[in-house]
Amino acid sequence: MFQSVMIIVFTLVYAFSIAYLVTTYLVKKSNDFGDSKGKYEDFTYGGLDLLDKKDNVKGTMDLNIVYPKKHSI
Amino acid sequence: MTIKCPGCGAALVYDAVSGKMLCTHCVTYYGEQEIGTYTQEKDKFDNIQEDSAGNGESEKNRADEDEFECEIYKCTNCGAELAINDTESSTFCAYCGQPTIVMSRIVRQKKPQGIIPFEITKQQALQILRNKLNKGFFVPKEVKDVQIDKVHGIYIPYKVYNIDYEDEMVLSGVVGTGKSARIKHYYRHAKINFENITMDASVMLDDESSIRLEPYNFFKCVPFSQIYMSGFYSNIKDDDEDRLKEGALVRASNMFDEQVKKTVHADEVKVQKHNPCVNINAERYVMLPAWFVSFRHNGVNNTIMVNGQTGKCVGAVEEDKKKKSIFFWTVAAVLIPVFYIIINLVVKYFSSEGQEVDAFKLLGLGLVLIFATAFGISSKFEDSRKLTKADTMKRFANDRQEGDE
Incomplete structure (x- = not known):
């Protein structure tokens, strides 16, 4: 009995929530224009230049490069 | 002020x-060299300033708190007085409809270094928008057939930055799944040279709106000349320089981190430590074109932007609620028998293993994911709607002289 009730409850909730998801997605696709922003590719021609990489280092690793800093974030 | 047609004396746009430059009266085109009216314009501008100095202040004092501060100028064509938004640098005469470039805002402020001229005409912008609206299944019929109230071609002031960004970082990421999951650390040293990161420099326009107009093609950016502004509105740069610079750096930082994270093959990648070196090697003040299309639907003002160079539309319109409701119930009705079968199969599978409760736990988790995704999409749509309905957007586009309709 418990199992049958739960199956019906989950069936209804799943059906309505997927219907809500599909409807919301399609409404957005239909009525929302140009929600994208400028991407990384729009602002660089050379791409990422990976100068050095090491996998599996210690989390406490020191970062030692000293840059002539002009702007800080 | 008006740039006159050398042939017939009518205003050029x-x-x-x-x-x-086109004279709509005698249908003659003029190149930039043929115009060469800057000196004359400046003389006229000085005259306008003198005229406005006498009574402009008293008019300003009368303005309500909700209104923009205005200055009064005389139309150089018909002599009528014009009220011009405090941050505008060109407008149309409300009385004779002539395009009038108001030099005051350009001369007093820093002149832009570059401008991307409009490549999309007003008719093309409207056609692009109409096509978008007509394609939308959930766009109400009233919106598809809506009477457009106003269409403004506006040059938006932007600061554009070239940024060299170099950083060494320690990142963490989760590898493996379940009980074998563990955190690993990674070292990355990388650099990116960003070019033309744009920041909208007008306080009146919402940053979230202007950022959606991107990208612009800067290969077509030309040195600033007033002739490109004739026939269009424009706003001058009134945002804080430090805030714009900071915003550009944050954008560069976010894009850099995102790219570096992609080089790490792990889940939940986070930056633990970093040591950035950032250099803004160039910055420019430029004017970028956009069409602002305004209309009213259900008593609500909507303003949709169209990139004046690429034709990209930015905005969101209200959905047809009746159609949405019918669609929802139809989909739900189709899904009920489908899910009844699937859930029965899942529960039977788990029951045969003696793990009935686990089946319902799994199904519950699936529901949480579905709801989270649906609400995420819904809130993004609502954000877009808010921007389209925003009062600042309405004011940005509408609180100008009307003479172009």
Whole structure:
């Protein structure tokens, strides 16, 4: 009995929530224009230049490069 | 002030199709060299300033708190007085409809270094928008057939930055799944040279709106010349320089981190430590084109932007609630028997293993994911709607002289 009730409850909730998801997605696709922003590719021609990489280092690793800093974030 | 046609004396406007000045009266096109009216314009501008100095202040004092501060100028064509938004640098005469470039805002402020002229005409912008609206299944019929109230071609002031960004970082990421999951650390040293990161420099326009107009093609950016502004509105740069610079750096930082994270093959990648070196090697003040299309639906003002160079539409319109409701119930009705079968199969599978409760736990988790995704999409749509309905957007587009309709 418990199992049958739960199956019906989950069936209804799943059906309505997927219907809500599909409807919301399609409404957005239909009525929302140009929600994208400028991407990384729009602002660089050379791409990422990976100068050095090491996998599996210690989390406490020191970062030692000293840059002539002009702007800080 | 008006740039006059050398042939008939009527006002010239910039023609986006030919890239030349057009006299709509005698249908003659003029190149930039043929115009050469800057000196005359400046003289006229000085006269306008003198005229406005006498009574402009008293008019300003009368303005309500909700209104923009205005200055009063005389139309150089018909002599009528014009009220011009405090941050505008060109407008149309409300009385004779002539395009009037108000030099005051350009001369007093820093002149832009570059401008991307309009490539999309007003008719093209409207056509692009109409096509978008007509394609939308959930766009109400009233919106598809809506009467457009106003269409403004506006040059938006932007600061554009070239940024060299170099950083060494320690990142963490989760590898493996379940009980074998563990955190690993990674070292990365990388650099990116960013070019033309744009920041909208007008306080009146919401940053979230202007950022959605991107990207612009800066190969077509030309040195600033007033002739491109004839026939269009424009706003001058009134945002804080430090805030714009900071915003550009944050954008560069976010894009850099995102790219570096992609080089790490792990889940939940986070930056633990970093040591950035950032250099802004160039910055420019430029004017970028956009069409602002306004209409009212259900008593609500909507303003949709169209990139004046690429034709990209930015905005969101209200959905047809009746159609949405019918669609929802139809989909739900189709899904009920489908899910009844699937859930029965899942529960039977788990029951045969003696793990009935686990089946319902799994199904519950699935529901949480579905709801989270649905609400995420819904809130993004609502954000877009808010921007389209925003009062600042309405004011940005509408609180200008009307003479172009």
